[in-house]
Amino acid sequence: MSLQRSAAIMLRQFYLMRGSAARVVPLFAWVGVDIVLWGFMSRYLNGLTTAGLNFVPTLLGAVLLWDFFTRVMQGVTMTFFEDVWSRNFLNLFASPLRLSEYLAGLVMSSVVTSLVGLVFMLIIASVAFGLSFFSYGVVLIPALLVLFLFGIALGIAATGMVLRLGPASEWFVWPIPALIAPFAAVYYPLTTLPRWMQYVSRIIPPSYVFQNIRSVVYGGTVSWGPLVLGAVLALVYLVMASWFFSRMYRHGVRTGLIARYSSETLN
Amino acid sequence: MYGDNIAVNDVSFEVTSNEIVGLLGPNGAGKTTTINMVLGVLEPSAGDISIAGVGLAQNRSTALGCTNFAAVYAQLPGNLTVYQNLRVFGLIYGVKRLATRIDEVLQEFDLTRFRNTKCGVLSSGEQTRVSLAKAMLNRPRLLLLDEPTASLDPSTAQEVRAHIRKFATSGSGGVLWTSHNMYEVQEVCDRVLFLSRGKILLEGDPRRLPEEHGKASLEDLFIAVAREPLSLEVS
Numbered sequence: 001m002s003l004q005r006s007a008a009i010m011l012r013q014f015y016l017m018r019g020s021a022a023r024v025v026p027l028f029a030w031v032g033v034d035i036v037l038w039g040f041m042s043r044y045l046n047g048l049t050t051a052g053l054n055f056v057p058t059l060l061g062a063v064l065l066w067d068f069f070t071r072v073m074q075g076v077t078m079t080f081f082e083d084v085w086s087r088n089f090l091n092l093f094a095s096p097l098r099l100s101e102y103l104a105g106l107v108m109s110s111v112v113t114s115l116v117g118l119v120f121m122l123i124i125a126s127v128a129f130g131l132s133f134f135s136y137g138v139v140l141i142p143a144l145l146v147l148f149l150f151g152i153a154l155g156i157a158a159t160g161m162v163l164r165l166g167p168a169s170e171w172f173v174w175p176i177p178a179l180i181a182p183f184a185a186v187y188y189p190l191t192t193l194p195r196w197m198q199y200v201s202r203i204i205p206p207s208y209v210f211q212n213i214r215s216v217v218y219g220g221t222v223s224w225g226p227l228v229l230g231a232v233l234a235l236v237y238l239v240m241a242s243w244f245f246s247r248m249y250r251h252g253v254r255t256g257l258i259a260r261y262s263s264e265t266l267n
Numbered sequence: 268m269y270g271d272n273i274a275v276n277d278v279s280f281e282v283t284s285n286e287i288v289g290l291l292g293p294n295g296a297g298k299t300t301t302i303n304m305v306l307g308v309l310e311p312s313a314g315d316i317s318i319a320g321v322g323l324a325q326n327r328s329t330a331l332g333c334t335n336f337a338a339v340y341a342q343l344p345g346n347l348t349v350y351q352n353l354r355v356f357g358l359i360y361g362v363k364r365l366a367t368r369i370d371e372v373l374q375e376f377d378l379t380r381f382r383n384t385k386c387g388v389l390s391s392g393e394q395t396r397v398s399l400a401k402a403m404l405n406r407p408r409l410l411l412l413d414e415p416t417a418s419l420d421p422s423t424a425q426e427v428r429a430h431i432r433k434f435a436t437s438g439s440g441g442v443l444w445t446s447h448n449m450y451e452v453q454e455v456c457d458r459v460l461f462l463s464r465g466k467i468l469l470e471g472d473p474r475r476l477p478e479e480h481g482k483a484s485l486e487d488l489f490i491a492v493a494r495e496p497l498s499l500e501v502s
Binding site: 004011193 | 300301307329331332345346347351355359
């Protein structure tokens, strides 16, 4: 595997961002709007309760972590979509670039863009609303790791789907985080959900993250077992997503879809 | 095979070093499909492809590192500048001393003044020259050109033909070239292959083939192959 070839994919993304406000602004805009909106919501809820509950680390913190997960996933898919939109598959896949190198390039791009978003959210949340990441303690590290791995896995799976179904299917990709959020119990304890939804939550890695975050904020301890289970699940999804992408690519090469992708004849 | 349809069939050929081979045939004969198979973006259901002695199926990345291509339907991303595109693809192809090599191909294809221009705003002829510059970047052992001069004016097309001739004669690479311009084929190609329904019906020197088959020109021969392939198969 050549790191240089993966870096070329990331460099391409850097070139695109450097010259385009339309690509840079969304890195900050949506996460900024989310943090401001939920920051005020948290402040308002703090004023409503008499028990001295602080919604900033639970609600605003959850929004921040969920936005991080969403950015990770979109970091992968957006880099991939650049090749879809510029009809670049023939140039890329008729080159020595290996599939693993291409996926690594997508992931590397996502790491950079999601970190930029995370730092920006942290600055707003801490300066404007007094959120401290340190209040979560050591659980924050595995929490970010699980969210990152699952975001990458979903991003790769989504790109595999678009590779198979064609450019028009990119609209299936955008709502994926919103569809998962209720099961991930981002804003409420798992027990809030009906029984059948709780069963589904068990196979959603972020649910273990948010349960633990809430537990720590309310003075409990970290449940390492469920966190490890979440990490293992995320890793399994990552392997499955890579396998799925590889299968979709192989299908495209066997049937000629890759060669014709640039002419958008799939849909 | 595309589903139950046979696309190409028992095509078999070789391109040697310092040779320009013209792959000719009517629309739908299987030229682009053949090129796609050589480029690894379409898997043949039977047969083997080897580039510079490396099996494409066995060692795809190494084999494709020995090749490169330009085609009218595969322009480089229009949202990157000429330099950015060449740099990205230079890294992908592992080009040594990339900065120098980029300057060389920019000069060779008269693109230096467009170095920092986005490819999308270039004319189609200029974009074709950028594609050719990218195709030459790694000095490929096998250069695949699918109608490379289709969108060029006669003057630029002549210059491009000269560059490709120079590439074939000065280095160690061979060229597989498809074109519907028989004048161009006669001028550039050392050997032509007439492809029809996936079979190579005729093969030879494009300057001598018409006479050998009782035709006045290569274009007449092309028309005969396109309209009456069976008569040529029998002969």
